[in-house]
Structures are given as C-alpha cells and as structure tokens.
Amino acid sequence: xxxxxxxxxxxxxxxxxxxxxxxxxxxxxxxxxxxxxxxxxxxxxxxxxxxxxxxxxxxxxxxxxxxxxxxxxxxxxxxxxxxxxxxxxxxxxxxxxxxxxxxxxxxxxxxxxxxxxxxxxxxxxxxxxxxxxxxxxxxxxxxxxxxxxxxxxxxxxxxxxxxxxxxxxxxxxxxxxxxxxxxxxxxxxxxxxxxxxxxxxxxxxxxxxxxxxxxxxxxxxxxxxxxxxxxxxxxxxxxxxxxxxxxxxxxxxxxxxxxxxxxxxxxxxxxxxxxxxxxxxxxxxxxxxxxxxxxxxxxxxxxxxxxxxxxxxxxxxxxxxxx
Amino acid sequence: xxxxxxxxxxxxxxxxxxxxxxxxxxxxxxxxxxxxxxxxxxxxxxxxxxxxxxxxxxxxxxxxxxxxxxxxxxxxxxxxxxxxxxxxxxxxxxxxxxxxxxxxxxxxxxxxxxxxxxxxxxxxxxxxxxxxxxxxxxxxxxxxxxxxxxxxxxxxxxxxxxxxxxxxxxxxxxxxxxxxxxxxxxxxxxxxxxxxxxxxxxxxxxxxxxxxxxxxxxxxxxxxxxxxxxxxxxxxxxxxxxxxxxxxxxxxxxxxxxxxxxxxxxxxxxxxxxxxxxxxxxxxxxxxxxxxxxxxxxxxxxxxxxxxxxxxxxxxxxx
Amino acid sequence: xxxxxxxxxxxxxxxxxxxxxxxxxxxxxxxxxxxxxxxxxxxxxxxxxxxxxxxxxxxxxxxxxxxxxxxxxxxxxxxxxxxxxxxxxxxxxxxxxxxxxxxxxxxxxxxxxxxxxxxxxxxxxxxxxxxxxxxxxxxxxxxxxxxxxxxxxxxxxxxxxxxxxxxxxxxxxxxxxxxxxxxxxxxxxxxxxxxxxxxxxxxxxxxxxxxxxxxxxxxxxxxxxxxxxxxxxxxxxxxxxxxxxxxxxxxxxxxxxxxxxxxxxxxxxxxxxxxxxxxxxxxxxxxxxx
Numbered sequence: 001x002x003x004x005x006x007x008x009x010x011x012x013x014x015x016x017x018x019x020x021x022x023x024x025x026x027x028x029x030x031x032x033x034x035x036x037x038x039x040x041x042x043x044x045x046x047x048x049x050x051x052x053x054x055x056x057x058x059x060x061x062x063x064x065x066x067x068x069x070x071x072x073x074x075x076x077x078x079x080x081x082x083x084x085x086x087x088x089x090x091x092x093x094x095x096x097x098x099x100x101x102x103x104x105x106x107x108x109x110x111x112x113x114x115x116x117x118x119x120x121x122x123x124x125x126x127x128x129x130x131x132x133x134x135x136x137x138x139x140x141x142x143x144x145x146x147x148x149x150x151x152x153x154x155x156x157x158x159x160x161x162x163x164x165x166x167x168x169x170x171x172x173x174x175x176x177x178x179x180x181x182x183x184x185x186x187x188x189x190x191x192x193x194x195x196x197x198x199x200x201x202x203x204x205x206x207x208x209x210x211x212x213x214x215x216x217x218x219x220x221x222x223x224x225x226x227x228x229x230x231x232x233x234x235x236x237x238x239x240x241x242x243x244x245x246x247x248x249x250x251x252x253x254x255x256x257x258x259x260x261x262x263x264x265x266x267x268x269x270x271x272x273x274x275x276x277x278x279x280x281x282x283x284x285x286x287x288x289x290x291x292x293x294x295x296x297x298x299x300x301x302x303x304x305x306x307x308x309x310x311x312x313x314x315x316x317x318x319x320x321x322x323x
Numbered sequence: 324x325x326x327x328x329x330x331x332x333x334x335x336x337x338x339x340x341x342x343x344x345x346x347x348x349x350x351x352x353x354x355x356x357x358x359x360x361x362x363x364x365x366x367x368x369x370x371x372x373x374x375x376x377x378x379x380x381x382x383x384x385x386x387x388x389x390x391x392x393x394x395x396x397x398x399x400x401x402x403x404x405x406x407x408x409x410x411x412x413x414x415x416x417x418x419x420x421x422x423x424x425x426x427x428x429x430x431x432x433x434x435x436x437x438x439x440x441x442x443x444x445x446x447x448x449x450x451x452x453x454x455x456x457x458x459x460x461x462x463x464x465x466x467x468x469x470x471x472x473x474x475x476x477x478x479x480x481x482x483x484x485x486x487x488x489x490x491x492x493x494x495x496x497x498x499x500x501x502x503x504x505x506x507x508x509x510x511x512x513x514x515x516x517x518x519x520x521x522x523x524x525x526x527x528x529x530x531x532x533x534x535x536x537x538x539x540x541x542x543x544x545x546x547x548x549x550x551x552x553x554x555x556x557x558x559x560x561x562x563x564x565x566x567x568x569x570x571x572x573x574x575x576x577x578x579x580x581x582x583x584x585x586x587x588x589x590x591x592x593x594x595x596x597x598x599x600x601x602x603x604x605x606x607x608x609x610x611x612x613x614x615x616x617x618x619x620x621x622x623x624x625x626x627x628x629x630x631x632x633x634x635x636x637x638x639x640x641x642x
Numbered sequence: 643x644x645x646x647x648x649x650x651x652x653x654x655x656x657x658x659x660x661x662x663x664x665x666x667x668x669x670x671x672x673x674x675x676x677x678x679x680x681x682x683x684x685x686x687x688x689x690x691x692x693x694x695x696x697x698x699x700x701x702x703x704x705x706x707x708x709x710x711x712x713x714x715x716x717x718x719x720x721x722x723x724x725x726x727x728x729x730x731x732x733x734x735x736x737x738x739x740x741x742x743x744x745x746x747x748x749x750x751x752x753x754x755x756x757x758x759x760x761x762x763x764x765x766x767x768x769x770x771x772x773x774x775x776x777x778x779x780x781x782x783x784x785x786x787x788x789x790x791x792x793x794x795x796x797x798x799x800x801x802x803x804x805x806x807x808x809x810x811x812x813x814x815x816x817x818x819x820x821x822x823x824x825x826x827x828x829x830x831x832x833x834x835x836x837x838x839x840x841x842x843x844x845x846x847x848x849x850x851x852x853x854x855x856x857x858x859x860x861x862x863x864x865x866x867x868x869x870x871x872x873x874x875x876x877x878x879x880x881x882x883x884x885x886x887x888x889x890x891x892x893x894x895x896x897x898x899x900x901x902x903x904x905x906x907x908x909x910x911x912x913x914x915x916x917x918x919x920x921x922x923x924x925x926x927x928x929x930x931x932x
Contacts, residue, residue: 190372195592262582271541272512420826485827
C-alpha cells in the first residue's frame with residue numbers, strides 16, 4: 001500500500017461562497033499499480049491531485065481526512081517536510097507543458113537544474129554539471145526522445161506537444177519517484193501522439209515498477225492503461241475497483257451513464273447523455289450528489305449520503321446496494 | 324444531390340520576416356483537399372493538428388481565401404465571390420466554432436445576439452422575439468435562456484446557443500468545427516443528437532470537422548481523412564472503419580483508446596512527430612511516418628484508387 | 643434557474659464590483675481621495691468665497707501656518723488653504739479633459755488602425771511613432787510656448803502629447819481581439835465592420851485602457867502642474883496648484899509652506915487616481931470575475 005487517501009475533504013473560499021470541492025474522497029494505491037482517476041469537470045480529480053502534493057492554492061483548505069503516503073500522513077506535514085517528498089518521492093506531469101517549462105531557458109538547463117537540486121547522485125558528485133547533463137540525456141533516451149543531445153539545446157517552443165510531454169515525463173521519472181501523478185497529461189495531444197506517450201509511460205512503469213495515478217476524463221485511456229479506477233463525481237469517489245470490473249459491469253448509475261454516453265469506434269452504439277448538469281459545489285444537492293440526475297433515485301438518496309459498500313470486489317457509494 | 328464540392332483546395336500562408344517584411348517562407352496549411360457533400364447529409368473531415376482541417380472549414384465559409392482550388396456550392400463556383408454575392412452566400416453557409424464561449428461576445432445576452440443577426444439580415448422583421456423563442460426551442464432550450472449572458476450558461480447550453488445563432492439565418496449548410504470538443508462527455512451525446520434531429524427535420528447539410536473518430540462514426544455518413552493538408556482516404560464512414568485502406572487511417576483508428584479493457588487489439592504506434600507545416604509536401608504526405616514507406620512514396624504523389632462504392636484512397640501500396 | 647432581467651444582472655454586477663473594490667483598503671482610500679477632490683472641485687467656490695480669497699492683502703503676506711491660516715499665506719497675503727480649495731477645479735478639470743479627449747481620439751484612431759491593418763495601420767503607426775518619439779514634456783512645452791499661455795492651450799498641448807499612446811494601446815488591443823472566434827463568428831454572420839468594431843470589440847478591448855487612463859489622470863495632473871510651474875499654464879494669479887508651487891519656489895527658504903502644501907495636494911490627488919485605477923483593473927478584468 002503506497003498511498004491511502006481517507007475521507008478527504010477540501011474547501012475553497014471564493015466570492016460566491018465556499019466551494020466544497022472534495023467531500024469525502026477515499027481510495028488507495030499499491031506499489032507498482034496504475035490507478036485511474038476518472039471524472040468530468042467539477043468532479044474534483046485535479047483538486048485531489050493537488051491535495052496529495054499539498055499544492056493547493058492559498059484560498060483552499062484541507063478540512064479533514066488523511067493522505068497516507070508510505071505510512072506518513074501528508075496532511076500533517078509542514079511545508080519543509082513536504083518539500084522533501086515532492087519531486088523526490090512524488091512527481092507530476094500536467095496537461096499544459098507551457099506552464100511547467102520555462103520558455104526562456106533551454107531544456108538542458110532546466111533539466112540539469114532540477115537534477116542538481118534533487119538528485120542525490122548529482123549532489124554528491126564533484127562534477128555536478130557533467131553528471132547531471134549525462135543523466136538528463138540518459139533520461140531523454142528512456143522516453144524515446146529522438147536526438148536527445150540536440151533536444152537539450154532547444155527551447156521549449158521548438159518542441160512539439162508530444163515532445164514536451166516526454167520531457168516532463170523524463171524529468172518526473174529521473175528522480176526515480178515512488179509515485180507519478182499524470183493530470184490530463186495527454187489530453188491536449190493528438191491521438192496518435194497520445195498513443196506514443198502512453199506507450200512510453202507504460203514501458204517505464206513496467207521497467208521501474210513506479211506507481212502512477214492517471215487522471216483523465218477519457219475512459220478509453222483508463223481501460224487501456226490502468227489496473228484500478230476511481231470514478232469521481234462532485235468531489236466523491238462513487239465507484240472504485242479493477243477496471244475489468246468497473247468498466248465492464250459498472251455498478252454506480254453515474255458510471256453506467258458515463259459509459260453509455262460514449263460513442264464508440266469499435267462497435268455500433270447510440271450514445272445516451274446523462275440528463276441534467278454537474279452540480280454547483282457551492283450549494284451541492286442534499287444526500288447523494290448524483291440524485292438529481294439519477295434514474296434510480298429513491299427518497300433516501302435525497303436525504304443521506306451513501307456510505308461505501310463492497311460488491312463483487314468493487315467499492316460503490318450507492319443506496320441501490322443496501323442502506 | 325450534391326450541395327458542396329471542394330476541388331484541390333490549397334492554402335499557403337506567407338511567413339514574413341526580416342526588416343523589410345519579405346516573404347521568407349510559407350505555412351503549407353492545406354495542400355490538396357477534395358471531397359463532396361450530399362444534401363441533407365453529414366460529411367466528416369478527420370485529421371489531427373497540422374492536418375489543415377480547420378483551415379479548410381474557414382475557407383469554405385470564406386473567412387480565408389484559398390490560395391488555389393475551387394469551392395462549388397449548389398453548382399455555383401463561390402471561390403472568389405465578393406460583396407453582395409458573398410453576403411448571400413453567408414446566409415446559406417454558416418459555421419459553428421470550436422469553443423462556444425470564445426465565439427460569443429461576453430457582454431451580450433443570447434437575445435441580443437439573435438436579434439443582432441436578425442436585424443442585419445432583415446429576418447422576421449417585427450416578429451424577432453417570437454423567432455428568437457422559436458430558435459431556442461428548436462435547440463432544446465427555453466425562453467428564459469434568452470436573458471442569460473454566456474458565462475451564465477453551461478457548456479452544453481452555450482453550444483446550443485451558437486447553433487441557434489447559426490440557424491437564425493436559415494442556412495442550408497453548416498460547418499461544425501469540433502462541436503463537442505469543449506463539452507463534457509456526459510453532455511456530448513445531447514448535442515450530437517440535437518444536430519442529427521435538426522438535420523432530419525430541416526434537411527441541413529453538415530461538414531463535421533474533428534479529430535474525434537467516435538463522433539464521426541456516430542453521425543457522419545461519409546468521411547474524408549486528411550494528413551498534412553492532403554486528403555488520403557474518403558469513403559462511407561462504415562466502410563472506412565470496417566475496411567481501412569490507408570496506413571494513416573489504420574494508425575489513427577487504432578490509436579483511439581477503447582473504454583473496454585477486455586478488448587485486445589494491436590495498436591499501431593506511429594513513429595515520429597506530427598508534420599511541420601512549414602515544409603512543402605513532396606510525394607505522399609505521409610511518407611515520413613508511414614510504416615510501409617517505399618522510395619516511390621517520397622517522390623511522387625500517389626494516384627487515386629477506387630476500391631469500390633466510392634471508397635477512394637491515395638496510396639502507392641494499392642498499385 | 644429563475645429568469646433574471648438584464649437590469650437585475652447589471653445591478654448584481656455593480657454589487658460584485660463594489661465588493662471587489664471594498665476588499666482592498668488602499669483602493670478604497672484612493673476612491674475616498676478622488677471623491678474628496680471632486681467634491682472640492684465642484685463645491686470649491688461655495689466653500690470659499692473666491693473674491694475674498696484672492697484679494698491681495700500685503701500686511702498678511704508670508705505668514706506661517708496658524709489657526710487662522712492653516713496652510714499659511716502666500717507672498718501677496720492670500721490664504722493658501724482657500725487657494726488650494728479653489729484650485730481643485732482647475733487641476734482636476736485640466737487632467738480629466740486632457741485624458742478624456744486623448745482617450746477619445748486614441749480609441750477611434752487606434753481601433754480603425756488595428757482592425758483594418760494594411761496601409762491605414764502602417765500610416766497610423768508612423769504618425770504615432772513621430773509623436774511618441776518626442777519626450778512628452780518637451781513637446782508639450784513647445785506647443786504651449788507657441789500657442790501662448792492659457793488654460794485651453796495647456797490642455798491642447800497635453801492632448802497632442804497624450805493621444806498617440808492611447809492609439810497604440812487601443813490598436814494592440816484591437817489586433818488581439820480581432821483574431822478571436824467571436825469576431826470571426828460575427829463576420830460570418832455578415833455583421834458590418836463598423837458594428838464589429840464598436841459594438842463587439844470595443845467594449846472588450848477598452849477595459850485595460852480605462853485602467854491606464856484613470857492612472858493617467860494623476861500623471862496629467864502632475865504634468866500640467868509641472869508645465870504651469872515653468873510658466874506655460876494659466877496666468878500667475880490663478881489658484882491652480884502648479885502656479886502656486888511656482889510662486890512658492892521663489893520663497894522656498896523663507897516660506898516653504900507656500901510650495902509645500904500645493905505640492906502635497908498634487909501628490910495626494912494624483913495618488914488617489916492611481917489607486918482608483920488599480921482598483922478598476924481588478925474590477926474590470928472579466929477573467930477575475932466569477
């Protein structure tokens with residue numbers, strides 16, 4: 001058990017009021033596992049990623065809950081202690097490489113600086129610059145970057161989207177973290193490039209047994225790359241289990257609705273939308289947040305928030321499976 | 324009945340550089356695109372970034388002028404028309420943009436937007452309000468939405484509003500540029516169904532421009548695949564999926580992730596990077612990434628092969 | 643969701659704006675300052691009788707601050723506090739008229755230049771280049787000297803200097819906006835160009851300008867005072883603050899208050915406008931809203 005998130009609750013303070021972004025998120029991740037965090041806008045998946053890294057903006061607050069990473073509760077750590085973990089034991093790759101690669105520095109410079117800061121092999125050697133450079137080139141080779149030495153001398157704007165993501169992946173991987181969080185890392189990429197990058201991620205994962213949290217709204221990516229998936233809605237995990245169970249025989253009405261809404265390239269289906277819209281997290285609905293859109297809604301759904309129940313190896317939060 | 328035909332459309336954007344702003348090169352956005360759309364049908368235009376598909380869409384609505392090639396609408400050559408003829412054309416051919424929020428003036432209400440269009444074209448004089456309400460209902464919204472500002476609408480609602488706006492001029496043909504790209508998955512189907520419904524009822528013809536193959540499969544009758552500004556394969560959508568001919572089409576379709584973990588298949592992972600449109604195309608546009616590339620592919624443009632039922636492909640492998 | 647009229651939405655907008663403003667104490671103080679000076683500008687002559695205040699009164703000259711004359715008296719015996727109060731209308735008027743006129747000219751020319759591009763744009767750019775190449779103060783001095791001393795000429799000189807900056811900014815804004823999808827959508831709907839510029843692009847492009855303009859009021863005030871100080875403004879007897887400073891310069895060591903108080907007033911007035919401009923920026927940026 002590498003990571004265990006227990007009943008995490010996070011609030012944001014804004015003009016419109018308090019946004020209840022996370023309302024009891026619970027899931028876990030084993031060593032060497034790839035976990036998918038699936039959800040649409042407003043589900044709270046990105047907020048979860050930020051919470052795990054303790055990178056929430058100043059107007060956010062972790063109200064309660066635990067984030068237990070290798071036995072340590074991250075919620076209780078100070079910023080200095082958290083800095084030791086971030087980057088070294090936990091790394092991230094985000095959707096928009098523009099915001100994470102400084103446009104005025106060459107790739108090589110940025111990569112080397114990171115290694116000099118965080119990599120013990122580099123820090124402990126006397127030829128820091130040289131060691132770091134070699135390591136950076138080596139990492140670029142690991143992510144199948146063509147002509148890595150050339151890339152080191154290029155600026156971010158000279159690289160394509162796919163290449164930039166591979167650079168971020170290389171940077172994340174270079175410190176051999178226990179966990180990599182990929183937040184919509186391939187969403188902005190073309191589908192053929194996405195396939196490339198996901199393939200590379202898969203190979204790296206197999207080679208090094210790193211755990212990965214793959215955050216995306218694309219259930220196809222989750223089906224093809226993840227072992228387990230946590231489906232999120234309005235700040236809660238509504239269904240959590242192996243992808244072979246959750247995506248093939250979904251239990252929660254939201255998961256069912258989500259899968260039904262997808263048009264497919266492999267078979268003839270008529271996609272059916274889920275009626276209604278995502279709830280307002282400033283005034284979330286009472287009881288189960290999905291009840292206004294759920295075809296099976298019962299009276300109890302409006303009154304109480306469902307607890308997690310275990311059915312067939314999958315954890316579901318729904319009154320359909322018992323009170 | 325053919326409503327739109329494009330022949331060998333090309334668009335090269337000049338790159339200006341240097342102190343004297345000379346043309347130092349071109350962005351070869353579109354090189355050779357041809358297809359036709361039948362009345363009352365949806366034609367899909369599929370490609371990734373750099374394929375030039377958005378530029379094609381913009382040329383069809385004459386936001387941009389083609390460098391070469393022809394656009395023939397309802398039998399008439401509209402490639403170079405101007406002035407009043409252009410205004411007439413704009414009534415018949417409309418466009419729905421990728422990001423509905425960005426294509427609306429954030430300071431105008433829905434009512435303001437619809438009224439403005441109606442006034443400019445002199446439609447429904449005297450009964451603009453009734454028309455506006457009718458348009459709202461046509462796209463599945465209600466009268467009260469007329470008073471909303473764009474930022475007060477949900478993604479799906481915004482998409483419907485821009486569709487309503489396009490419909491307000493009574494067009495015959497609508498170019499849809501990534502109509503579901505900014506929508507949540509759970510809402511996409513609603514908009515697609517709406518488009519289908521409108522087509523059935525009012526006989527609109529659509530050009531659906533997207534990189535999302537699954538929605539192509541769902542609503543377009545025929546599809547053209549483009550790579551690096553050139554069409555590489557065109558067929559009835561069913562045939563395209565069941566009998567892919569071009570290596571790019573094969574790679575593209577296999578790259579789309581399938582939300583069913585029990586489905587096992589061979590993914591074709593293309594090597595290399597997406598094309599840089601600053602390079603002109605020589606020979607087959609796909610030659611630098613094609614797993615089956617031969618020498619002739621790099622030299623000569625592949626001829627068109629018809630594999631039956633109007634399924635056309637341009638590939639040297641077929642010769 | 644219930645139906646809300648455009649009017650209700652507007653009021654909610656205003657409330658939200660006020661809330662945003664109220665959060666920043668500095669900005670609030672800016673608004674207070676500006677309100678105060680505007681009040682003085684409007685009601686000045688009602689508070690202080692101009693004839694009495696401007697009467698030459700030699701026996702009273704160069705008196706330091708006291709209960710009777712909180713800011714002291716100047717070299718011809720006039721009460722400085724009264725003069726400063728009366729002067730408010732001059733300085734504020736100059737600054738506001740200059741900025742408003744420059745803004746108007748700049749917006750119109752900048753929009754046309756930015757939207758149509760091509761030859762019109764090139765020509766406009768060269769013209770503004772010329773104007774911007776001159777150091778503003780010197781150009782203003784030159785014009786004011788040529789035209790002669792008066793209020794109107796001072797304002798004209800400043801407008802000539804200021805408009806080109808706004809034209810440039812507006813042009814940049816319009817160029818940024820014209821590539822946006824809502825403009826393309828408007829073109830496709832055959833909305834005529836003039837309407838696209840003034841009804842669609844302008845309201846969106848103008849906000850940064852308003853922020854700059856508000857802050858510039860302070861700057862214009864300083865510049866006007868400066869020009870007035872070196873003798874290019876209205877006549878030496880007017881209670882305009884720059885003039886007062888000018889008179890005070892001669893007596894800097896004997897009666898420093900004559901220069902000090904008008905100077906401080908100019909400082910606070912322009913500071914007030916700067917802070918308001920700051921606050922406006924937060925309020926008007928649509929991205930920071932909701």
